[in-house]
Amino acid sequence: MKTAPLAGIRALELAEIWAGPFCGVLLGDMGAEVIKVEALQRIARGPIRPAPNTPGYPDYDPGERPWNRQSNFNAVNRNKFGITLDLTSEQGVDAFKRLVNISDVVFTNFAFGVMDRLGIGQEALHAIKPDLIALFTPGYGNTGPYKRHRSMGMAIDAMTGHSALRGYPDLDLSHNSLVHHPDAVGGVTAAFAICAALHYRARTGKGQFIDLSQAESFMPHLGEIFLENQMSGKRRERRGNAHPHMSPHGCYRCDGDDAWVSIAVRSRREWERFCDVIGLPQLTKDPRFASLDDRIANRDALDAIISGWTSRRERHDITAQLQAAGIPAAPVLDCGADTYDDPHLQARQYFQIVTHADAGAYPMSGPVWRFLSQADDDARTPNRHEPAPMLGEHNHQLLGDLLGYTPDTLKSLEDANIIGTTPLEGADMGGVRRFAREQATQNQ
């Protein structure tokens, strides 16, 4: 087996929630040494003292150290090392700068200006290591009137035009869910950007500052709609599950509890085969459904007929029958048991059981890609899938091994809460300083 492509690359992650941490996952999956830097003073690992019997913890039990058992954190932080550093302290920043000096990459999704305030802005980082690759990704980028705006995936979804395209066409947008998908796009784009910059550095010796606006990385995913709008002078109508050039096209109720199948018929030939499969070949001669235009005009009547057929059948069986006739169909899966039990994903060994010291064993999805030449059979990848780090888990190992800190030094850093494994009071409430400020205001 070959070495993983990013073996030997060290990346420091200062990132919370989804976008930044997912970038770290992708780099870690491919062999980079990703060091997640957190702080006892501010954690993004859920509440310090959640109520007992809370969803999102193994067996609904937050346990003694809930911050190590929070499932969302553990899901999006595999294959990383974890240390804590109080970056508002001199010694904390000093340790961070020493790490920068021996790293290849620093990436962050902190709000604009935070890195500068901590004394580790772009210029400071490049002063330490000129060939460093530094990626800063506030929601709207590092320049412009919105650079300081608070953003999350759902805000980018709204600002870029995607929210307006989602939803049931007969209901207004207040019925829409919030969608954070741009976080994922930003995370994957960040991994691409970092590797493009690594490639450039390998050939030229030059470092890089990467300004990644989540909004700008997501808008190309709507690129044809920007052009369509200019070509037609009209805004695209919301479509729900309907398609302007396909019918049948939608989601149909099946036998079972909240069971659905998605079906898309792309052509006349597929329409004829579809009618054969559902045992109603006479539909092709029905004047309501003769041409595509007819089938679109009489979509509701057609969908009702199809639902009559699907509602008595199981969603996977329907999928197999239609696919055998070459017609696109898929069961509507949830992201839990449905995908885990999917026979195709199982055959490809997409999930693996990972054991975490504080959270137990759980199935984790595989890397989102497979590097086949490194495989020992045709569905495997060279992943190690280490569990997400516990808070401060690798403080001693990394600060000792990489920076040569002695046990005495580590002890004094622990005493000063610069490193440690237990979050401080208020760390889950936007940080201890904000917490103290808010407490003080309330007590006045």
Next chain:
Amino acid sequence: MPYLALNGVRVIDATTGIAGPYCGKMLADYGAEVIKLELPTKPDTSRSVGAFPYDIPHPEKSALFLHLNAGKKGITLDPSTDDGKRMFIELARQSDIILESFRPGQMAEWGIGYDALRQHRSDLVMTSITPFGQSGPHKDYQFTELTIFAAGGGMRREGLPEREPLRYGAEIAQYFSGTTAAAATMIATFGVVMSGEGEWIDISMQECMAGHPHQIGRRAPWIYGSEPDLRKPPRLAAAGMREPYAVGTFRCKDGFVSFLPLGSRMWPQLARMIDRPELIDDPRYQSSDDRTDRRTELEAIFQQWFDDHTREQVFAAGQREGLPCAPIMDTDEALANEHFRSRDYFVELAHPDAGSLTYTGMPFRLSDIAADPNTPAPRLGQHNPEIYGSLLNITAPELARLRAKGVV
């Protein structure tokens, strides 16, 4: 304005549709020489998908094709012919990356599978982008955006509980898979610089969506409690563990705004945003439980304020208080937005057939690398003489002979 980060990297983009071409586009955006290869008799399907100017179909004027292929060169080649196979292998020998989206096994049947190609170039990176990957019982399944979104695990929780599950708006799953493919391709290409060895990458769109950070985050409640993540009323779905009265999408004076305050600690900011600071200390709304119990009356108080304010006013007031919120805009409004304009994000490109249009810009910016003006999408076979002449030393008469035989 492609950045010249990948200057000197040559890519054969033999993909069709959306995911593969978007992967190629990202490489072109950062300076790779991307040669789009289309079958002479079966050009990229996106050429026949709208929208078109005046709704008149034209293979050089499709919005989707123009967007996905800007910055690429275009050639035609039929690799199922002997000449075509020989030419494909020679192109691969002179390239760093091959992107393909044929059905699994098609390239091998033509004699140009990864194993065959790497005989000619051991450091070749090939990325295969298909709905279900190269192996497994569903590898030959057909797909559209709707069905792959359904199979990826993102759909069953989208929409209202009493109605059918909903897909996202645009072609989100395919674009996301293309972006993922680009990241994988870039990682492997960097790996070549380090190790000198090539790679064959298998991208399954279903796996891209199933491994999406939100999916893996939301899988957790099932893993730990067997609770499926199903459709809920939108405010409850968006709120999760938060207080639900000011979470989700709200109608305001001139449209809609989306809100996601980060929990009980943002209550004072919310009250200040709607000019009701006295509510902060109102005994009725003291604790998080009080506010959750009285969420209907609180929601009405917020709605009243939203009704009197425009999207811009709500956005400004929310941002002043540090609340994550944003106006819902259409793409034409994003195109005119002061922030994106101030960053010179959008790019105007003139195409000989489709005319001048404003395109979305680069996904990220590099500080220390020069950028070149972008070029519009190629016409079918536009660069045949240039590419075949310079890379394969094929003369004009020889090219004419290949054209007559249907190879190009």
